[in-house]
Amino acid sequence: MNISTDIWVWIAALLTLFIYSFLYKDNPFYKFAEHLFIGIGVGYTTVLLWFNSVIPKLWNPLVHGTSPMRFFLIIPILIGALMFSIFSKKNNWLIRIPIAIYIGAGSGLAIPLDFEGLIFEQVKGTILTKSMFNSFIVGFSSIVLFIGVIATLVYFYFSKEHKGFVGKTARVGIFYIMIAFGASFGYTVMARVSLLIGRMQFLLHNWLGIIK
Amino acid sequence: MRFFEKILKIDRRWIFLIVGIVVIIPLIFPIGMPVLTTPPVRSLYNYVDKLQGTGKAVMLVTDFDPSTMPELLPMACAILRHCFAKKIPVYLYGGLYSAYVGMAEMALEKTLPDFPDLQYGKDYIFLGYVPGVSLVILGMGGSISGTFNTDYYGNKLDTLPLNKMVDNYKNIGIVIDLSGSASPETWVIYGYQRFGVRIGVGTTAVSAAQYYPMLQTGQFVGMLGGLKGAAEYEQLIKKAGIPTGRLEATIGMDAQSFVHIFLIFIIILGNIAFLITKKRKV
Amino acid sequence: MRRNLPLALAFILGFVMIFQYFIPHPLSQKFYDIFIQQWLIIISIFFYILSWRSFVLYHTNKIRRKKEGWWASIVAIVSFLFMALAGIITKKGYIFNQMYNYVYAPLQATMFSLLAFFVASAAFRAFRARNLEATLLLIAATIVMLGRVSVGSYIWKGLPDFVEWILEYPNMAAQRGIRIGVGLGMIATSLKIILGIERTYLGGGD
């Protein structure tokens, strides 16, 4: 045994145990760790915001900048400042302006990117399976893939009742979906257990020194 | 048959307890279950192994942070041990982002004590963080000392003997990127496609799936996926008679296997109980 | 005004951003750089004001009313102030780093690792052969779990390859179908926002 003498390691170890105590039941130790985490989390994002956004995007250009363009920054500042309207009972609708700008631009940006990333890539991948017909297995697998994509899409077809042929295909779709969910579940277990192993190694090695 | 009804209603905290025990016990009393090696791991191992005596260096990049450490740090250690034992020169590069450099340091701490005759500057060099991400990868194509100026400890790079032989990708046999993010692709695009340096990758179990296509096209020399990949590499260096230290990934795999077996066991048990109690109700 | 101004803004900006995508000209790139990389980020800084306000209100309210467990709210507020000030004043110096490495990171990693336990309890409860769908879920999960560890290859040598096959074909097929569906649904939603048909984000009312 080679227990740690570093106060920080002790803090980390105790907090780890506090969180695990939740598995047994809720208790003041968990509550402490939970609220500490929430507070630190808000504090940490504040620090990130300060150094990654406020300083480079606002402070530096306004205070140290020389370009005449910098005075245009007043526009987003004013728009952003409309957020303060939430404190007013009468004019709190003004908050909708920055939100609308944000969401409008976001939607416009998203449309072509969704086409490229979510649709084209998937469509291409379904048509082009690697080295088709090189072997029976790959050919068979490509057919399995093709049927699966079509059947799953039919399951998400909302404006037809799932009866008859459409109903049967949608049911095949649901079978595929369930196999996929089962497989992803089983696949992810490994990574999750690795995380637990990591924490246990911290407790047993860095803190208690039981293992080398 | 009361037993099965009880099983179905078991308090989930018993399950938590057993999962905890199943993870802890193999960590304290390692079993070292054998791990079968797979082609992507063997090809990476063989590629590194063949660099022995050619004078070409391995550049090991730790592009990860504490959140993926349990899976990736054992890879870093195993590869370092392999190179150190075979006297393959190593550039240990602490990653493209500033938060990653601690991981490289940790890997050195764990491996160096087993290789007391290594000389810093001649057998290995530790590179720290410089900003620029892909620009750094491009920069090294021209000159490593020009891109970094100094090593992690602040020594001028051009004063180190190893760097006199190797100052760009021409004398780097392989760059191995250990990463839980998309950085291996960046290495392929800027390092391999631009300068022709070969890239190997070590990644988490979750990310491994997305890299299979690039492995097939040969853009990666080989790949270590998750704890299992690390364990396989450990097995290979163990077979070569290299001091392995504590086989962290292999031991982790013991715990991993036990949890999987336990899960399958309770799923089967749950189903037996479910089917029996259902029959009795009918 | 209350409704039409926001809708008009969303309409104009939405269209501008779509056009921008098809125009490689430097003017268009410049617009993107200034508008997205600078202006939107500056606007979003102000969104945080909302979050601080709610965070502080929620906890001070608890403390003031001496609600059960109000002491924990003091912990939350103090740790927030401490972390924020430690980071900003010391410019992410020693104390901030230690707080990050020995408080924040372990809490995060431990919370994350709870999944290992919950995966077990959820699997035990949910993976029952109730009907054909549930049975497929159960079988796929069990096979993949077995194939991922070395025991699997002792049971059947081809198991790891079979697991790869499941992941690469049937699994991929359903994932693709889901993704295409979600993609189309998202594009339709974005279109509705730009055209002012989808107004949920205004929070209802006029």
Next chain:
Amino acid sequence: MMILLILSLSVKAFDTPNDGGGSITIEVVGLNGDLKNGYVYRNSMEDTTFELRGLISRTSYKYVDDGAENGKEYLYKVELEFDDTTLTLFTGPVSAKAQWYDPTRTSVLIFLIIFSGFVLWFIQLARKNPEGLFIRKIPALDAIDEAVGRSTEMGKPTFFIHGLSGITDAGTLAALTILRRVSSKVAEYETPLIVTNYDPIVMAASSETVKQAYAEVGKIDNFNEKNIVYLTYEQFGYTAGVDGLMIRENPGAVFLQGYFYAESLILAETGHSVGAIQIAGTTAATQLPFFIAACDYVLIGEETLAASSYIGREPVMLGSVKGSDYGKLFIMIFIGIGVIFATIATILNIKGNSILMNAFNTFMGWL
């Protein structure tokens, strides 16, 4: 041999197409594998010296000079080193230009027009003939009333847990629509509703949504702003906070809606442990398995997005679902034709006829 080489080699310099300008491509034509090094030099035509810009790629035989000024003319000199000789070739003048349209993105434009056409067309149809639209049952949505009702019978509060995405995510907007439905039910039954938020803007929208729903059923006095809780902008901090709240408030019904990451299962298992009925919905394909395992009802992927149409039953919304369905039909047909075409092309290719295969590859490249 050498003469042949010289005769067949040439260097082209041209404005790099489809970009924002500032770039010129230099390509060596007629070269095969034996190039050792190819150096590219540039002269801005203002003086006589050539400066070294970079190396010709040995795989594509191209060099892209990204440092050109738009509209300015340049001369290029290329030195090609072979095992036994060195060649010097000149080309130019050439200048870089910026384009106003990117033809490589035409495929996106075409799909965008087709798809928007479907959506707008069916919205228009729906306005004219609202009865003619059918939408299939979505069991998880029908369960909302049941869940809130049961929670009320037990005298327990209802929880609505937002995912981690912001207001620009379609899934978040769908969540807000569901929240609206949930809160009007809750207001009717006069039971408490607690909404947890990760994103401050989503919180502002949630607050408005819930208030509006209470006002509509005439119970605005029961609306309590303090029940719209903001926790923290940190993934697992949020998880810890929601878990704590759930255990202490002991809800009878839990709604998990929006985009979730790894925390999905931690939340859903805690919700289950307090005995709540859980209805989850997410567009995150990676997290759906965990919701399926731990929740009573799950809205899978696009079902979440169709929710707003299903709940509201507004003709305009139903029209857009139908438009989106036609988009799917179009894609299915497209994939079908693509697969048949690829099959024929491959078979012909094996038999030695590569025309179709080349056409197919060109098309896939364009896509």
